[in-house]
Amino acid sequence: MALAAALALALGLGVAACGSSSSGSGGPINLVAYSTPETVYDKSLIPAFQKTSPGNGATFKSSFGPSGDQQRAVIAGQPADYVHLSTGPDMKALVDAGLVDSNWDQNTYHGIVQDSVVTFVVRKGNPKNIQTWDDLVKSGVEIVTPNVFSSGGAKWNLLAAYGAQLKEGKSPTQALAFLKTLLEHAVVQPGSAGDALTAFTSGKGDVLLSYESDAIEAKAAGEAVDYVVPHDTILIETPAATTTGAPTQAQDFLKFLWTPQAQQLWANGGYRPVNQSVLAKNKDKFPVPPGLFNVASLGGWDKVNTEFFDPETGSVAKIESDLGVSTG
Incomplete structure (x- = not known):
């Protein structure tokens, strides 16, 4: 009995330690x-x-x-x-x-x-003159954004797009339809925001949806990019x-x-x-977008994560599945 109790204690401690290092x-x-x-x-x-x-x-x-x-x-x-x-x-x-x-x-x-905000990273000089969310879905524009089922940054990107449509007076149904069109323009959806930036700087796409911080870092590193902070965007x-x-x-x-x-x-x-x-x-470096909003204004993470990003029932999962994109 003593041996069994000791073994149970050891196993319990092992489970409790999962995910953390041995403190001290x-x-x-x-x-x-x-x-x-x-x-x-x-x-x-x-x-x-x-x-x-x-x-x-x-x-x-x-x-x-x-x-x-x-x-x-x-x-x-x-x-x-x-x-x-x-x-x-x-x-x-x-x-x-x-x-x-x-x-x-x-x-x-x-x-x-x-904090950060969702931005449009574009080619140096912004040759396609991408300034607004509507510009992203014009004919011939190719978008790079990560896969929402592995990347948190991708979720922020799509919530920014959805919320911007609401700010412009669109209905939730119209905003969701915009997400579908947006994702139809995605030429590649890498696994992470970092991988998406690498894909873009390697020549994929016309515009990258990304953290403002990634855009600033890429410019500082000498990449041939510019970036646009849209009028309506989300606080990350x-x-x-x-x-x-x-x-x-x-x-x-x-x-x-x-x-x-x-x-x-x-x-x-x-x-x-x-x-x-x-x-x-640092206010000159980080001007506040006029239409800045946060995830709470969309109902909070519990709501949007279930409504949009549930791999089985989410609206974005259905869109991605229809486009042949992995949701696993």
């Missing part, structure tokens, strides 16, 4: 994030944290990829101490799995470490949290990301700070 072991902080912020983490935020007193001696093991794939990997057992995902539903999946505390967003910034809010049982240094890293120093590093990397004083210092 002195090992690296396991950082798992969506694809887009890889550069700003590796080249700016992590080195800056390591120079602070709480970050002294910290090392990191990082993983970047499509947000949906990342949350599924963590649930399957990939070590994670700090997670930064693209969408609320991806974080909710970790909460539901017991890997992130349910109060993860109970702070001043509601668990959001930076990406959630971050530490996992249950994460080491103290991982928790300190999350706190560091909200400091004015780190918020300015986010801004330098093309992301909109959530610290309002830092955002104000």
Whole structure:
């Protein structure tokens, strides 16, 4: 009986440890994030944290990829101490799995470490004069956007398109019809926002739907692109949290990301700070689109994720299936 009890205890501990590293072991902080912020983490935020007193001696093991794939990997057992995902539903999946505390967003910034907006990335000089959402569906225009069933960025892109139609006075039925036309213009739908950017800069398509931060980073890297922030677009809010049982240094890293120093590093990397004083210092770089809206104005993530993106019953799933695009 004692042996059976010991075995049961060991198995229970093993299950509880799934998705997080062994806290207090002195090992690296396991950082798992969506694809887009890889550069700003590796080249700016992590080195800056390591120079602070709480970050002294910290090392990191990082993983970047499509947000949906990342949350599924963590649930399957990939070590994670700090997670930064693209969408609320991806974080909710970790909460539901017991890997992130349910109060993860109970702070001043509601668990959001930076913002962005959906933009149109175009060829240098904008040869097709793409300025509005209607321009995207003109004859001959080819679009690059990621696959919504792996990429959080793709969900933001389609919600931006849908919400923009509502802002223009269209009905929900008309807005959904616009999404269908938009996706019919998609020449390729890569697995992540990062892969979509690579496809575009390699020559695919006339316009890329993307995070503003990707557009800024691509221009800074010397890519032959410009970008347009449409009049009506969505505020992208990406959630971050530490996992249950994460080491103290991982928790300190999350706190560091909200400091004015780190918020300015986010801004330098093309992301909109959530610290309002830092955002104000960067207002010329990040003008507010006149028709900016958020996911809450569309009913919130619970509603839109079910209505649009459920792989079996979602309206976008039906559109993509009819177009022969994978929804798995």
